[in-house]
Amino acid sequence: MPSSPRFPGAINSPLTTKMDWIVPSLMPPIPTYRILNSDNVIEDESRLSAEIPTEEILKWYHNMLTVNIMDGIMFDAQRHGRLSFYMVSAGEEAVMVGSAAALAADDVITCQYREHGVFLQRGFELKDFMSQLTSNCNDPGKGRNMPVHYSGRKKVGVHAVASTLGTQIPHATGAAYALKMEALENPSAEPRVAACYFGEGAASEGDFHGALNVAATQQCPVLFLCRNNGFAISTPSSQQYRGDGIASRGAGYGIETLRVDGTDIFAVYEATKEARRMALEHGGRPILLEFMAYRISHHSTSDDSSAYRSREDAAHWKSPERNPVSRLRHWLESKGAWDADRDREARAQIRKDVIRELTDAEKEKKPALRAIFSDVYADLTEEAEAQRQELKRIMLKYPAEYDCDQNVDGVQGL
Template sequence: MASLIPKTCRFLRLYQQQMRIPAQVIASKQIRNLHYSAKRCQEFAIDDDTPQYPGSKSVFTEKLDFLKPDEYDGIPVYRVMSRDGEVIDPDQDPGLDKDMVVKMYKTMTTLNTMDKILYESQRQGRISFYMTNYGEEGTHVGSAAALNDKDIVFGQYREAGVILWRGFSLEKAMNQCYGNCNDLAKGRQMPVHYGSKEHHFMTISSPLATQMPHASGAAYALKRAGRDLCVMCYFGDGAASEGDAHAAFNFAATLDAPVIFFCRNNGYAISTPTAEQYRGDGIAIRGPAYGMNTIRVDGNDVFAVYNATKAARKIAVEESKPVLIEAMTYRIGHHSTSDDSSAYRSVDEVRYWDSEDHPIGRLRRYMMQKEWWDIDTEKAWMAETKKDVLQEFQAAEKLKKPSPNHMLTDVYEEMPVHLQRQMDEMKKHVEKHKEHYPLDQFEEMK
């Protein structure tokens, strides 16, 4: 078998001479595979007891024994803080200073306040749709704080805290949810589908898992460009059941793409509990199967999420390898304003997670033990953030909707004839039947 290596090399030189092609072309995938196959033959010839199957990391056995999932312990959940906000192992304390921790807390509570106000506004018919982030604030802020702000983020639809951490203002968030004339998406997206080129946050798309293959591709592009950055891809346990998730995992692993797959396992895919979604040990177990570094973390522990994401980013950027993080958390709110979670789970279950193991409460207890926060500071901050949110909310509500022109712009750099024809027809129709349209609520058509 060993003689195959020099024979392959001689073949490559002869092939180059006869075909009169540059030496660098010999590095093509087809020729590299010839050399790879010869090398594998040499490796397998070392030990006759080693299976000669590509893709296998095993030895032969004479025992007929199936792998039984119930015989294995679950992947452990990494944590730093107890539910009382005490650091369990001092060596795992990230050592963040007061300013950083207070910023984390303020971002989480601002998001919480924004959720309450916008959820109620939808119930009043003032916006069309909303999704809260109750209970998952720790996954947002802990992970976002550990990234480089230039790392590219592909979110699902429950990562508002990530973009807020990066500096996306309450004003922009409110404008997006109202779809007014100052909305960056010009009213073309449903509420909570944020996006910002400035903040390296790709615009959210509703269909589950469609962002995951895109994230693998973007990470591979960063690798090819030699950028010291990575891609962060957020998704839920329900999205992990989509085919796009598996394709994304395999592409990232085989191409050694610098991407972090961050799963928010919040217990439910809308109304389907995790127990009915899969029979394996959560989502993390899939990482090793695809050849990815993997960790499961307590998603309600903002420090554990921070540490895990920081370490994952180091692997992704320095080793150019994908990483899978499964953050175990709980969705306290309804899936969306189109959902009534009381139809499929008990009030007591929700109350437990809201009162006993909430990420905001855990971080608050930590800060109070450090004497960085107290009850008076809490009251003053909550009043301030509510005032700020309401101020931006009221300002966004008063703005007009974008011009109807924007329904057909921004698709092409120069509008083609067929779209221009549609634009003209739309304008004529609206002009003819303008009494049926609330034109005073929209910017003027040009």
């Protein structure tokens, strides 16, 4: 008797005489993994890695608090004209800090533009943030990018942020493929993964689908870390997709996937740690994590979120029971590792440090004018050289029109 045909497009699909339609609305919703319960208590302590000392968790809290306070100050600074633009990450601090804590120091990271906590957890300092935000001479990007587009590849292993939505996702897949080849050539080397951060809005870009498909077919060791805050820039998720969030797409590409409570830093940490372990198994494979959170503030200083959501909804997620900073603080206090007095002192000191670093950054010189033309070609093209000479001529002819004394080397350095 001949064997059943094996269609190459779906080899393991059994044959049936019944018309079995896949009806998404009848499928159970994907559950959300958590460790902290609704009262911010860990009911099963065995679910938390035993090797995490309380001192490390206190560092997580301090970094989350720092991001939260820095965001508030920088948002106001933009309103006062001290910055041209800013984006806060209120409500998503646990996603950033918790996931970054689970990654290795030499993992390759690409991100979007709300990953302040990732940079901070991996060693970025307040001076580094302020140098980029004020576009001074200490900014590795030489002042050529808009605020919150940090560059930390050399210092913290995070590639520069770019505004083009979704491009970092295939970049991560490419990096992961390179890491896979590197591991094959040097089996004794410490294995590494690529990790990519993006929002659910970026998952609507074609780059997302191409990156996941290549990563799956080539079995690349990459973590796709999606921050699903429900609104993208200003479009509710209900208007972006009909499927069950972003996690449902992972299964479609044959990628192991987990949905996680993004306001629970313990769940974020444990999920990312396990995802990294899985990604390195059997020569490598991609993993998708969907972190469920809520963007408490506006998308950016150019946005008014009251136009597309209610203030009551945002206030609910800002409450101590729901926002990630308060949730971790509640747990620390229940363990006797933190109290109200220490919290007040920490907040006051962080606020003082942020304001001091911002003020100091504003006093620094701006990058050299010649940086306008550098880093594109090894040698300037004839056209670029002519433009440089013309710019220098005009600046020397009309010195009162340009604040060249604010730049390193001034116009003469051009």
